[in-house]
Amino acid sequence: GENVEQHPSTLSVQEGDSAVIKCTYSDSASNYFPWYKQELGKRPQLIIDIRSNVGEKKDQRIAVTLNKTAKHFSLHITETQPEDSAVYFCAAAGGSYIPTFGRGTSLIVHP
Amino acid sequence: GAVVSQHPSWVICKSGTSVKIECRSLDFQATTMFWYRQFPKQSLMLMATSNEGSKATYEQGVEKDKFLINHASLTLSTLTVTSAHPEDSSFYICSASKIAGEMNEQFFGPGTRLTVL
Numbered sequence: 001g002e003n004v005e006q007h008p009s010t011l012s013v014q015e016g017d018s019a020v021i022k023c024t025y026s027d028s029a030s031n032y033f034p035w036y037k038q039e040l041g042k043r044p045q046l047i048i049d050i051r052s053n054v055g056e057k058k059d060q061r062i063a064v065t066l067n068k069t070a071k072h073f074s075l076h077i078t079e080t081q082p083e084d085s086a087v088y089f090c091a092a093a094g095g096s097y098i099p100t101f102g103r104g105t106s107l108i109v110h111p
Numbered sequence: 112g113a114v115v116s117q118h119p120s121w122v123i124c125k126s127g128t129s130v131k132i133e134c135r136s137l138d139f140q141a142t143t144m145f146w147y148r149q150f151p152k153q154s155l156m157l158m159a160t161s162n163e164g165s166k167a168t169y170e171q172g173v174e175k176d177k178f179l180i181n182h183a184s185l186t187l188s189t190l191t192v193t194s195a196h197p198e199d200s201s202f203y204i205c206s207a208s209k210i211a212g213e214m215n216e217q218f219f220g221p222g223t224r225l226t227v228l
Contacts, residue, residue: 034216043204043219044155089154098145099217103154 002027004092006102014110019080021105023090024072030094033066033073038087038104047088048075080109113139115207117220124195125228132190132223134205140185141207145217146178149202161188195227 003026013019025033031052036044050057050064050073057064061080066073073092077084087106093099114137124130134144142163147155159169159180167180179191188207192199202224206217 036219041202041222041224043221045219046216049216098157098160100157101155106152 002030002092002094002100004090004100004102006090006105008105009103010106010108012108012110013080015080015082017080019077019084019107019109021075021088021090021107022072023074023092023102024070025092025100026071027092027094028068028071030092032093032099033064034091034093034099035064035075036089036091036101038089040086044089077107080107082109082111085109113207113209113216113218115141115205115218115220117205117223119223120221121224121226123226123228126196127194129191129193130195130225132192132203132205132225134188134190134207134220136186136207136218139207139209141188141209142185144182144188144205144207146180146188146190147204147206149204149222151202155204158190192225195225197227200225200227 006023034049035047037047038044048062048064050066061078063076087104089104090102091099116135118133144161146158149155157170158173159167161167161180161182163182163185169175182188202222204222205220
């Protein structure tokens with residue numbers, strides 16, 4: 001089955017800095033890579049996703065890059081704000097249509 | 112939009128009792144729903160995939176006789192934790208996908224916090 005590794009587990013940045021979270025996957029058949037933001041005690045919310053036919057996607061301060069050859073994808077948040085503080089999960093899904101989640105990254109943005 | 116609701120949002124029960132959690136897709140039909148369990152500061156662990164009108168597919172290590180899943184309609188799936196014990200205390204989250212047979216955005220329910228005394 002699919003195996004998704006996510007790093008780092010904790011990321012602390014100053015407000016205004018950029019944050020980068022990296023994930024790798026094992027199944028070359030995976031073709032859909034969503035990123036979720038989860039605030040404490042709340043449901044995960046999709047913030048951006050990318051499919052395997054695209055190498056990069058951007059939405060305002062958030063961007064995701066995908067390297068199919070190396071089987072890794074990354075989330076980039078620019079100009080971080082305190083409200084960006086949350087746990088971020090990457091996921092990979094393919095032929096089984098069932099996503100496998102990474103272990104999560106706790107992002108802390110200090111004012 | 113696509114809204115998924117869960118009920119109850121939290122429940123406290125005594126050890127040995129059973130608890131039923133409902134997951135509903137409010138404005139779309141979901142042929143497939145997923146049930147996850149999340150322990151504090153950990154990732155979402157898929158427990159089972161719930162398919163309307165058929166038996167659920169459980170992940171390895173998940174006891175199907177303990178976690179009963181019923182997907183009676185295209186908008187409702189239920190998870191029953193039977194004979195709950197303190198180690199079953201967790202955050203249970205369901206999700207649903209709008210399009211069958213294709214991986215698309217999953218819409219998560221708000222979760223149910225289960226505490227077993």
